[in-house]
Amino acid sequence: MPRDAPVWPADRFVDLDRTSPVPLYHQVAAILEGCIRDGTLAPGDRLENEIEVARRLNLSRPTVRRAIQDVVDKGLLVRRRGIGTQVVRSFVTRPVELTSLYDDLDRAHVRQTTRVLEHGVTTSAPAEVTERLGVGDEDPVFHLRRLRCIDGAPMAILDNHLPAEFADITIPELETGGLYRNLSSRGVVLKVANQRIGARGATDDEAHRLGLEPGAPLLTMARTAMDDSGRAVEVGRHCYRPDMYAFESTLVAR
Amino acid sequence: MPRDAPVWPADRFVDLDRTSPVPLYHQVAAILEGCIRDGTLAPGDRLENEIEVARRLNLSRPTVRRAIQDVVDKGLLVRRRGIGTQVVRSFVTRPVELTSLYDDLDRAHVRQTTRVLEHGVTTSAPAEVTERLGVGDEDPVFHLRRLRCIDGAPMAILDNHLPAEFADITIPELETGGLYRNLSSRGVVLKVANQRIGARGATDDEAHRLGLEPGAPLLTMARTAMDDSGRAVEVGRHCYRPDMYAFESTLVAR
DNA sequence: CAGTGGTCTAGACCACCAG
């Protein structure tokens, strides 16, 4: 049951570190999120108002505000002018993030393996792909096709095209780290992506590789990812066994 | 081609209205977004730095910063410390928002119709649904099932459960306005939702209603939406013809 | 009416990047 009076678990915020490179608002947001996830703040609880919180934490109001807003954006709190800030009644949140399948599975502590099916430079990538990458029709691009398994069972086929300069990413590297992690270690910072999630029937080849019947339902995702200079760095066209994978997210109105 | 020198289309910002109820940062963000979408700011262009912009617009830096950040969050700009702010090279953006299918189609100027298949209070909703709504196993809930068509062709089956108090939403209202619009006109402000997008084969009934073969691939979406007090207000379980619908979104790294 | 969040200001210092 939610408490009636406003709540603030002050004792959880004694460790704020002004010398840390982690911003204060992020430290506050992380602790606040922890309090909600572990039940210290119960669903429906109303938070102390932000001015009072700022005073107690010896922080400025904008800093506290930024922290609270970050937790709101994750879908754990709702705010109303004139009313206050409350913990959401029911949450199974998964913020919308620019993550890789590899890291998603890693976080879920799943035993995953990757088999590289294709790995090389091609000059005949589909026009749809070269256009998204911002290169010429017949310019060389790096093509990659992988089979992702969990606990030995094939789960997804990952088809990617990248600018040719990334063709030096090796097969062993891809088998141990995932694509995004390899890009990251080469200094690529992914910032924006457009994606489209759909469904279709499996082709013969896909069905064979995923252990399904031809025409069986597949979940599909097409993504174009851009780095911090706004250049398209990756075009991915993936398909997933729908009994083994789904896209979860939390949406927050502004 | 992107220009070399920093750019700022000052003439587009002459209409800022300090008396308007629309926040200044939102006015600036909207104009900035317009400049990018209509090509006034070209892909790759670098923006004037935010301090200079603030001076030119006679606004404070935090206000300008908030405006720019909003456009970044939409995936139209990328920022790097020490470098500056640039227009993304390629964009087909669709920010992740808490929208209804009805409004999505409306915005796309598609001719849509709705047929109500089920409309009534039930005491035997699936446990999965009552749990998400936060009501007892056999408490009455409002059950709704609709067929959504575009240009007369069936596209999706929308199955929803709501708290019983919403059972007075009429069939004609649902045929003309969509569920979220009806909730909104009753004062419900949706703030947060959790959703899961997947795929599966069509049941016989679904196939029949959507004009498909049984077992044909369907795109599915299950959503729990909460209002501004954090209470679960709607549980939806929808399925879509994958040749007629897909989920598009833009993701931005923080 | 008192209390809440929403907006806005005018500074300050720092971390990072390019030349």
Added chain:
DNA sequence: TGGTGGTCTAGACCACTGA
């Protein structure tokens, strides 16, 4: 070294809510 965005402060006024 100079310029950029990232963080933080200490205030102010307003809009909306509920009693």
